[in-house]
Amino acid sequence: MSTLTMDRPGMAADAALRARVRDFYDAYYDALDDVRLEEWPDFFTAECLYRVVPRENHERGYMLCTMQAESRGMLQDRVTGLLKTQMYAPRYYRRFPGPLRVTAGTDGIRARHNLLMVQTLIDQQPNIVLCGVCHDRLVEDAERLRLAERVVVFDSEMIANSLIYPA
């Protein structure tokens, strides 16, 4: 793996890295909000870990997640499942990421931000389908940033019926 930008000291590098991370999330949430689901797995490394976990489970150390994937392949299967096998009422999701905190370690870039996901079903008022915090780890992977790990811990544990699209 190439040297992380953050490993080099200095304000300029920080700003540049922050800008890259922001661009990454802009692209990530754009793809999801526009329901370009086929693009979603590509934001992750091949051996990624993806978890959407109720806060209670997270705090009590329970391993069970509402959505879990242990590889990019499983993310692809999630997309295939959504597009080809699942039945659900039509809806829109909008994702509103909050302030971004970026730090660097030897194992990659740590990024943490709040996330609000608002769901709108046809002919209904919007409601919150998920409200929580994302604990992400990004790495340089084939000239671009990718998520090696994404853990979305959500406070809104009583899900409004179903969680259809990913976070």
Added chain:
Amino acid sequence: MSTASSPASRDVTQQDRPAPKRWTGDGTSQVPYWVYSDEETYRRELERIWYGPHWLYCALEAEIPKVGDFKTTILGEKPVIVVRSAEDEISVVENRCAHRGVKFCQSRSGHTKDLLCPYHQWAYDLRGELIGVPFRRGVRRQGGMPADFDTAKHGLRRLRVEVVNGVVWATFSDDTPPFREYLGEKFWKHYTRVYDGRKLEVLGYNRQHIPGNWKLMMENIKDPYHAGLLHVFFVTFGLFRADQKSAVDIDETGRHGILISRKGAQEVNDVTADMRNFQGDLKLADPRILDVVNEFPGDETVGMITIFPSVILQQQVNSLTTRQIVPTGAGGFDFHWTHWCYADDTPEMKLRRTRQANLFGPAGFVSADDGEVIEMCQQGFAASPDAEALVTMGGHDIAPTDHMVTETAIRGMYRYWREVMGL
């Protein structure tokens, strides 16, 4: 009381409340839609079913291993505390202070020495007995409780409890028969196939609110007809298909049911030909979710038990959950999933179970669509209370079958429901 001559100005009093609607047809092959939306009927269900002679699911024993451990939950609409009150005793008490009715315990779970209401600090022991009333004798000879105040008469309301192979059950009624009798011998056998006395362990929770009547969730699990059609993911990978050797069993009363099935292979055949959206060529990029091991006696891989009225005990391949129903009105219920494993499972087995949990829950490949379709049912029923649902798949009778092309278990539930509701 006012007369009925001017309805616009009339006060709505207790006596004016309409009686629950009448079920006009006979039998249970047609279910009128008002059973899903009429609030009076729902109130009657709370009294006669949820607070009547029925065992309600509360918790897994493993959630409260040590004396003083507790969790809160809701039975019917009543909040309760499930607490280990002694080494080999679990108490279930209403989460409602005997003083002024405060729902005093607001934590989901925890550990405590006693049960304390924050409002005026009345304290109860772990069995719900009142043990402390601040200023009971007044302050400097002023005030205080009357001389005839008897703490023994002001404890928390205590429910009858049975702990059965790791599962905590409670009932509000003195008329409920012992749990094993309540299940019946046939269902005792189904129950103990998975809850066989081994120690259980919690893997985690999922919670969702489904805007549909609570009975629709019971029906959904009693209905194998939909499972072979709606759940394309399952059918595609052979986890549940209409041609696999299977059965529907019903207890004598009709209230409990089980779907039994066996896993097959991914294949295209004449049965899947009836499915418009069958995905015969679907491949998984990472098929670990289908890494299933046989762990129970016999070759059945699916046992979905509905224990009337409060819970679904799910064994779907290696995924084990209790799915508690908490009604919130005629038109909705909360669904509390507790995913569990056996305490002596290997780490691989635990991981396998959490992986397969992606099939279920609010984001499950096959359960999200159940939540969606139940909401859609409610949308269809609400505006036409007097229309009727047809429940005639497999005929009109109520009997166990050795196939899945039937709605017999739904008919069974409504036969019992009509009896107990007197409708």
